[in-house]
Amino acid sequence: MAVYTEVSDEALRAFLSDYALGELLAFRGIAEGVENSNYALKTEAGDFILTLYEKRVDPAELPYFLGLMDHMAARGLACPTPVHARDGQALRSLAGRPAAIVTFLPGVWPRRVRPEHCAPLGRALAEMHRAGEGFAPERSNALGPAGWAPLLDGCRARGDEVQPGLVAELDAALVGILAAWPAPGALPRGHIHADLFPDNVFFLPGADGKPRVSGLIDFYFACTELLAYDVAICLNAWCFEPDFSFNATKARALVAGYDAVRPMGAAEHAALPVLCRGAALRFLLTRLFDWTHTPAGALVTRKDPLEYLRKLRFFAQGEGLGL
The missing domain is CATH 3.30.200.20 (Phosphorylase Kinase; domain 1)
Structure with a gap:
């Protein structure tokens, strides 16, 4: 805002x-x-x-x-x-x-994500997916797999100014992600938030003193997409520590919270590693595009694309996440 x-x-x-x-x-x-x-x-x-x-x-x-x-x-x-x-x-x-x-929704967003935020987040995300059922209009995901190559092309001229060799690394990552991406119809689709970062989730203390979600905001990237891709976006946004280490405890809590409301099928769980790579690439590319195209003094606040390069490299290390 x-x-x-x-x-x-x-x-x-x-x-x-x-x-x-x-x-x-x-x-x-x-x-x-x-x-x-x-x-x-x-x-x-x-x-x-x-x-x-x-x-x-x-x-x-x-x-x-x-x-x-x-x-x-x-x-x-x-x-x-x-x-x-x-x-x-x-x-x-x-x-x-x-x-x-x-x-207006009451609550505050977590400046520092703790493990106890993640299960309520997962439940709220699944509740959102359930609540979207029956809404007939659709919106294609302009920042989905079909949009990644054009975004990368738009960054070629200056991408290596951010880090030497970055464009070539992203070219290789894109080829690998698209090759492993779920085929059309393979996974459930629906209305997703597509931008559920911590500043878009409000919490209040519950009766037991633990955080409970009091509201989800900022639906202006919402689209019709693979439901599990929304989970992957949250794993990227909520489950890394400030030193960029992946917190598996947070990730397991998030997925367990989600599955408690809308159980993901075996195919969705199996697809999470590539969906996480795709989510990391999506935010890396949009940040890189803004970084290389936003003039000094512009109103848009640029965010560091290399944060998501570290996340992309983590998810590219292995086939499974232990989730």
């Missing part, structure tokens, strides 16, 4: 007049994140998040994202619920940007 587009008090009040949310009580920008402009909004009806979608988001895809959140929330998932205006529309325009209001 971040603020790139400023909203005047007058424009906001005019915007809110189309909603049955009562009077505006408080309004402030949220500094975290890199994709869209976000504001914390308090009205007589409660607390909300106002999002203005910036140029990196295709407006044509917003009905899918908002519709998926509506569908999942209706099925009991703790996720932001789009607020519909009096005309029934959730997507409107504000300050020259597509905009929407969603409900």
Whole structure:
């Protein structure tokens, strides 16, 4: 979350007049994140998040994202619920940007992931996959296997400036991953989050004092993809220590939590090593593309692609993860 587009008090009040949310009580920008402009909004009806979608988001895809959140929330998932205006529309325009209001979720995201976060995360991810069942629209994964070669091609000119020999190493990795990737129809597909990093998962203490998931946020990379690929993304994002060592205890807890709600089949478990390699390559390539294409002073915060090179190398070391 971040603020790139400023909203005047007058424009906001005019915007809110189309909603049955009562009077505006408080309004402030949220500094975290890199994709869209976000504001914390308090009205007589409660607390909300106002999002203005910036140029990196295709407006044509917003009905899918908002519709998926509506569908999942209706099925009991703790996720932001789009607020519909009096005309029934959730997507409107504000300050020259597509905009929407969603409900506020309580909780905090873990700055340091502990093993006790991982089983609740796995359960919440499986609950999300279950909640997505029956949502008819689909969105292809633009950052899936078919998109990796074009991303890598876009990094060829400057990729080795990040690390000598990087492009050749990624070429070889891509060939190996695509050769081992599950064939179409081999694994279950559905609606996945595709970006469930720690800052997109909120926790609160449970009655036993242990962390429980209070909500999942930021569905703007969601797509229709292999369900187990979402697990692989989480294994990458949640199960490495600051020194980049893989924490098998966290990984086993995550997978066990997931299997307790939506048991993965033997084929899905067997595919996790290559899915983890693919997930590592996906985030490495998008980070590398941003690193080599983002001018100094741009609003987008660049992230180190070499973090995911270390993860890719780990997953490439062996065929099994012991999960």
